[in-house]
Amino acid sequence: MRLLFLGDVVGRPGRVAVIEQLPGLRERWRLDCVVVNGENAAGGFGISESICDELIGAGADAVTLGNHSFDQREAMVFIARQPRLVRPANYPPGTPGRGATVIETRDGARVLVVNVMGRVFLDPMDDPFAAVEREISACPLGAAADAVVVDVHAEATSEKQAMGHYLDGRVSLVVGTHTHTPTADHRILPGGTAYMSDAGMCGDYDSVIGMQKHEPIRRMIQKTPGSRWEVATGEGTLSGLAVEIGGNGLATKVAAVRLGPNLEESRPTFWE
Ligand SMILES: [Fe+2]
Numbered sequence: 691m692r693l694l695f696l697g698d699v700v701g702r703p704g705r706v707a708v709i710e711q712l713p714g715l716r717e718r719w720r721l722d723c724v725v726v727n728g729e730n731a732a733g734g735f736g737i738s739e740s741i742c743d744e745l746i747g748a749g750a751d752a753v754t755l756g757n758h759s760f761d762q763r764e765a766m767v768f769i770a771r772q773p774r775l776v777r778p779a780n781y782p783p784g785t786p787g788r789g790a791t792v793i794e795t796r797d798g799a800r801v802l803v804v805n806v807m808g809r810v811f812l813d814p815m816d817d818p819f820a821a822v823e824r825e826i827s828a829c830p831l832g833a834a835a836d837a838v839v840v841d842v843h844a845e846a847t848s849e850k851q852a853m854g855h856y857l858d859g860r861v862s863l864v865v866g867t868h869t870h871t872p873t874a875d876h877r878i879l880p881g882g883t884a885y886m887s888d889a890g891m892c893g894d895y896d897s898v899i900g901m902q903k904h905e906p907i908r909r910m911i912q913k914t915p916g917s918r919w920e921v922a923t924g925e926g927t928l929s930g931l932a933v934e935i936g937g938n939g940l941a942t943k944v945a946a947v948r949l950g951p952n953l954e955e956s957r958p959t960f961w962e
């Protein structure tokens with residue numbers, strides 16, 4: 691199975707990059723499954739129903755979220771009717787939406803997509819390890835699922851690495867999101883789980899994590915309130931990773947994907 695994961699889509703440059711490039715990549719790389727983190731897709735903060743539909747229309751099979759899940763209030767309502775949209779599983783009980791979903795590929799393979807949020811340098815949440823455990827025991831790899839993708843939305847690399855090793859051999863992919871910066875540690879862990887500490891963002895990298903540079907710089911120097919952070923407006927870069935998954939649901943190949951103007955290009959040569 692050929693799976694593409696794309697990191698946080700940030701505002702219009704991120705959306706345009708996904709909408710313009712993903713349909714062609716799906717075709718060229720004969721992708722079976724695409725998961726996209728959409729937590730910053732609407733002006734940098736949250737996701738609207740129409741934007742979620744756009745990402746799905748461009749070829750995303752599932753859209754994951756994070757700490758910005760409900761920045762657009764409408765998400766509180768439409769998340770219930772969009773089974774492909776997943777918010778962190780470790781929100782408190784009663785939070786609208788779902789922490790995991792199963793999508794079916796064209797060939798009938800079942801992919802469990804789980805989203806959890808870290809607790810280090812982020813809002814306190816329920817235990818993400820227990821939340822993942824609950825989701826994967828309800829839909830285990832090799833039994834109810836042919837592949838399992840876990841998006842760990844977290845600030846701390848240590849927490850993401852711990853999750854990778856904790857799940858090694860039990861899921862197909864553990865990938866970090868949230869920092870908007872791709873890490874160079876994509877690999878297959880000893881038990882067969884593909885891993886990357888952060889997928890990076892789909893957005894304008896001539897920015898501070900996707901936002902126009904001036905106000906973040908000013909605020910870090912002056913420490914006084916100023917204007918709202920606005921999404922940067924330059925051309926977006928796609929960032930994420932490509933994973934080949936074997937018949938047992940574990941990873942056999944992994945490559946970084948970076949396509950756009952600001953970062954060194956990277957492609958899965960094994961699919962080209
Ligand atoms: Fe983000």
Ligand SMILES: [Fe+2]
Nearest residue numbers: 756757758868
């Ligand atoms: Fe985030």
